Amino acid sequence: MSTLQLADYIGIISFALSGFLIAVHYKLDILGVFISSFLTALGGGMIRDVASNNIPYIFIDTTPIILVIGTVFFSFVFKLHKITNLEGKTVFIVSDAIGLASFAITGSLVAIENEFNFLGVLILAFLTAVGGGTTRDILINKVPFILVSEFYATVAIIIGLITYILNLLNLMNIFTLTIVFIFGVSLRLLAFYKKWHLPKL
Numbered sequence: 001m002s003t004l005q006l007a008d009y010i011g012i013i014s015f016a017l018s019g020f021l022i023a024v025h026y027k028l029d030i031l032g033v034f035i036s037s038f039l040t041a042l043g044g045g046m047i048r049d050v051a052s053n054n055i056p057y058i059f060i061d062t063t064p065i066i067l068v069i070g071t072v073f074f075s076f077v078f079k080l081h082k083i084t085n086l087e088g089k090t091v092f093i094v095s096d097a098i099g100l101a102s103f104a105i106t107g108s109l110v111a112i113e114n115e116f117n118f119l120g121v122l123i124l125a126f127l128t129a130v131g132g133g134t135t136r137d138i139l140i141n142k143v144p145f146i147l148v149s150e151f152y153a154t155v156a157i158i159i160g161l162i163t164y165i166l167n168l169l170n171l172m173n174i175f176t177l178t179i180v181f182i183f184g185v186s187l188r189l190l191a192f193y194k195k196w197h198l199p200k201l
Helices: 003-025 032-052 063-078 089-115 118-138 153-168 174-194
Strands: none
Touching: 003 032, 003 089, 003 118, 003 153, 003 174, 032 089, 032 118, 063 153, 063 174, 089 118, 089 174, 118 153, 118 174
Protein backbone atom coordinates (compact mmCIF):
# COMPACT_ATOMS: atom_id res chain seq x y z
CA MET A 1 0.00 0.00 0.00
CA SER A 2 1.40 3.38 -1.00
CA THR A 3 1.54 6.45 1.24
CA LEU A 4 -1.13 8.07 -0.92
CA GLN A 5 -3.49 5.11 -0.54
CA LEU A 6 -2.93 4.93 3.22
CA ALA A 7 -3.65 8.64 3.70
CA ASP A 8 -6.68 8.37 1.42
CA TYR A 9 -8.16 5.41 3.31
CA ILE A 10 -7.67 7.14 6.67
CA GLY A 11 -9.35 10.25 5.29
CA ILE A 12 -12.26 8.30 3.80
CA ILE A 13 -13.04 6.49 7.07
CA SER A 14 -12.71 9.66 9.15
CA PHE A 15 -14.84 11.81 6.86
CA ALA A 16 -17.44 9.05 6.42
CA LEU A 17 -17.86 9.10 10.21
CA SER A 18 -18.01 12.89 10.19
CA GLY A 19 -20.67 12.85 7.46
CA PHE A 20 -22.63 10.21 9.38
CA LEU A 21 -22.66 12.34 12.55
CA ILE A 22 -23.69 15.47 10.63
CA ALA A 23 -26.57 13.54 9.02
CA VAL A 24 -27.77 12.29 12.41
CA HIS A 25 -27.49 15.80 13.84
CA TYR A 26 -29.76 17.15 11.09
CA LYS A 27 -32.15 14.20 11.49
CA LEU A 28 -31.80 12.92 7.93
CA ASP A 29 -33.37 9.60 6.95
CA ILE A 30 -31.29 6.50 6.21
CA LEU A 31 -30.75 7.50 2.58
CA GLY A 32 -29.69 10.96 3.71
CA VAL A 33 -27.21 9.40 6.13
CA PHE A 34 -25.56 7.41 3.33
CA ILE A 35 -25.53 10.39 0.95
CA SER A 36 -23.97 12.61 3.61
CA SER A 37 -21.34 9.99 4.43
CA PHE A 38 -20.50 9.33 0.77
CA LEU A 39 -20.31 13.02 -0.16
CA THR A 40 -18.14 13.92 2.81
CA ALA A 41 -15.79 10.95 2.36
CA LEU A 42 -15.51 10.85 -1.43
CA GLY A 43 -16.43 14.30 -2.73
CA GLY A 44 -13.04 15.88 -2.10
CA GLY A 45 -11.21 12.98 -3.73
CA MET A 46 -13.40 13.22 -6.82
CA ILE A 47 -12.70 16.94 -7.14
CA ARG A 48 -8.98 16.22 -6.71
CA ASP A 49 -8.96 13.54 -9.40
CA VAL A 50 -10.92 15.63 -11.91
CA ALA A 51 -8.69 18.67 -11.26
CA SER A 52 -5.60 16.52 -11.90
CA ASN A 53 -7.13 15.12 -15.12
CA ASN A 54 -7.61 11.61 -13.75
CA ILE A 55 -10.66 9.34 -13.68
CA PRO A 56 -12.07 9.52 -10.13
CA TYR A 57 -10.63 6.38 -8.61
CA ILE A 58 -13.86 5.52 -6.81
CA PHE A 59 -15.15 4.59 -10.29
CA ILE A 60 -12.43 1.98 -10.78
CA ASP A 61 -11.73 0.85 -7.21
CA THR A 62 -14.46 -0.46 -4.90
CA THR A 63 -12.36 -0.16 -1.72
CA PRO A 64 -13.45 3.45 -0.94
CA ILE A 65 -17.13 2.49 -1.29
CA ILE A 66 -16.64 -0.51 0.99
CA LEU A 67 -14.89 1.69 3.55
CA VAL A 68 -17.77 4.18 3.62
CA ILE A 69 -20.44 1.47 3.92
CA GLY A 70 -18.40 -0.29 6.62
CA THR A 71 -17.96 2.95 8.57
CA VAL A 72 -21.69 3.69 8.48
CA PHE A 73 -22.50 0.11 9.51
CA PHE A 74 -20.12 0.15 12.48
CA SER A 75 -21.37 3.61 13.46
CA PHE A 76 -24.84 2.09 13.86
CA VAL A 77 -23.44 -0.97 15.66
CA PHE A 78 -21.64 1.23 18.19
CA LYS A 79 -24.75 3.41 18.51
CA LEU A 80 -23.05 6.58 17.35
CA HIS A 81 -26.41 7.61 15.89
CA LYS A 82 -27.41 8.37 19.49
CA ILE A 83 -25.13 11.42 19.31
CA THR A 84 -27.51 14.13 18.12
CA ASN A 85 -25.78 17.20 19.54
CA LEU A 86 -22.33 17.64 17.97
CA GLU A 87 -21.30 20.66 20.02
CA GLY A 88 -17.95 19.73 21.54
CA LYS A 89 -18.35 16.00 20.85
CA THR A 90 -14.86 14.50 20.74
CA VAL A 91 -15.69 11.73 18.26
CA PHE A 92 -16.88 14.27 15.67
CA ILE A 93 -14.11 16.81 16.22
CA VAL A 94 -11.32 14.20 16.10
CA SER A 95 -12.71 12.32 13.09
CA ASP A 96 -13.12 15.57 11.18
CA ALA A 97 -9.60 16.72 12.06
CA ILE A 98 -8.12 13.38 10.94
CA GLY A 99 -10.04 13.53 7.67
CA LEU A 100 -8.96 17.12 7.06
CA ALA A 101 -5.25 16.36 7.56
CA SER A 102 -5.35 13.10 5.59
CA PHE A 103 -7.05 14.58 2.54
CA ALA A 104 -4.89 17.70 2.57
CA ILE A 105 -1.88 15.36 2.33
CA THR A 106 -3.41 13.28 -0.48
CA GLY A 107 -4.28 16.43 -2.42
CA SER A 108 -0.72 17.67 -2.03
CA LEU A 109 0.76 14.32 -3.11
CA VAL A 110 -1.42 14.08 -6.22
CA ALA A 111 -0.55 17.67 -7.15
CA ILE A 112 3.17 16.96 -6.75
CA GLU A 113 2.90 13.73 -8.77
CA ASN A 114 1.27 15.71 -11.56
CA GLU A 115 3.99 18.38 -11.34
CA PHE A 116 1.67 21.17 -10.24
CA ASN A 117 3.32 24.44 -9.24
CA PHE A 118 3.29 25.91 -5.73
CA LEU A 119 -0.19 27.43 -6.08
CA GLY A 120 -1.54 24.23 -7.62
CA VAL A 121 -0.35 22.17 -4.65
CA LEU A 122 -2.01 24.52 -2.16
CA ILE A 123 -5.27 24.66 -4.11
CA LEU A 124 -5.49 20.89 -4.55
CA ALA A 125 -4.72 20.31 -0.86
CA PHE A 126 -7.49 22.77 -0.02
CA LEU A 127 -10.07 21.37 -2.46
CA THR A 128 -9.42 17.74 -1.48
CA ALA A 129 -9.72 18.50 2.24
CA VAL A 130 -12.85 20.65 2.17
CA GLY A 131 -14.57 19.76 -1.12
CA GLY A 132 -16.68 16.88 0.17
CA GLY A 133 -17.80 18.62 3.34
CA THR A 134 -18.68 21.79 1.47
CA THR A 135 -20.79 19.88 -1.07
CA ARG A 136 -22.56 18.10 1.78
CA ASP A 137 -23.30 21.34 3.62
CA ILE A 138 -24.76 22.96 0.51
CA LEU A 139 -26.95 19.91 -0.09
CA ILE A 140 -28.44 20.02 3.42
CA ASN A 141 -28.91 23.81 3.21
CA LYS A 142 -26.22 24.59 5.77
CA VAL A 143 -23.62 27.35 5.60
CA PRO A 144 -20.43 25.54 4.50
CA PHE A 145 -18.22 24.68 7.46
CA ILE A 146 -15.18 26.38 5.95
CA LEU A 147 -16.94 29.76 5.98
CA VAL A 148 -17.84 29.79 9.66
CA SER A 149 -15.42 27.43 11.41
CA GLU A 150 -12.37 28.66 13.22
CA PHE A 151 -9.08 27.96 11.46
CA TYR A 152 -10.33 25.01 9.41
CA ALA A 153 -9.44 25.38 5.74
CA THR A 154 -6.28 27.22 6.77
CA VAL A 155 -4.96 23.96 8.22
CA ALA A 156 -5.28 22.29 4.80
CA ILE A 157 -3.34 25.11 3.16
CA ILE A 158 -0.59 24.93 5.78
CA ILE A 159 -0.29 21.16 5.26
CA GLY A 160 -0.05 21.73 1.50
CA LEU A 161 2.70 24.30 2.05
CA ILE A 162 4.72 22.00 4.31
CA THR A 163 4.37 19.05 1.92
CA TYR A 164 5.49 21.20 -0.99
CA ILE A 165 8.57 22.35 0.93
CA LEU A 166 9.41 18.77 1.97
CA ASN A 167 9.29 17.73 -1.67
CA LEU A 168 11.56 20.61 -2.70
CA LEU A 169 14.10 19.54 -0.07
CA ASN A 170 13.80 15.84 -1.04
CA LEU A 171 12.68 15.06 2.50
CA MET A 172 9.27 13.60 1.68
CA ASN A 173 8.81 10.06 2.97
CA ILE A 174 6.42 8.09 5.17
CA PHE A 175 8.13 9.33 8.34
CA THR A 176 8.01 13.05 7.50
CA LEU A 177 4.44 12.77 6.15
CA THR A 178 3.38 11.07 9.38
CA ILE A 179 4.80 14.02 11.29
CA VAL A 180 2.91 16.41 8.97
CA PHE A 181 -0.28 14.39 9.58
CA ILE A 182 0.12 14.51 13.36
CA PHE A 183 0.92 18.22 13.19
CA GLY A 184 -2.16 18.91 11.03
CA VAL A 185 -4.52 17.00 13.33
CA SER A 186 -3.02 18.63 16.42
CA LEU A 187 -3.23 22.11 14.88
CA ARG A 188 -6.89 21.64 13.98
CA LEU A 189 -7.77 20.33 17.46
CA LEU A 190 -5.80 23.12 19.13
CA ALA A 191 -7.55 25.70 16.95
CA PHE A 192 -10.94 24.25 17.86
CA TYR A 193 -10.43 24.11 21.61
CA LYS A 194 -8.59 27.45 21.76
CA LYS A 195 -11.24 28.97 19.47
CA TRP A 196 -8.70 30.46 17.08
CA HIS A 197 -10.12 32.63 14.31
CA LEU A 198 -8.64 34.38 11.34
CA PRO A 199 -8.97 38.19 11.51
CA LYS A 200 -12.34 39.50 10.34
CA LEU A 201 -13.00 42.71 8.43
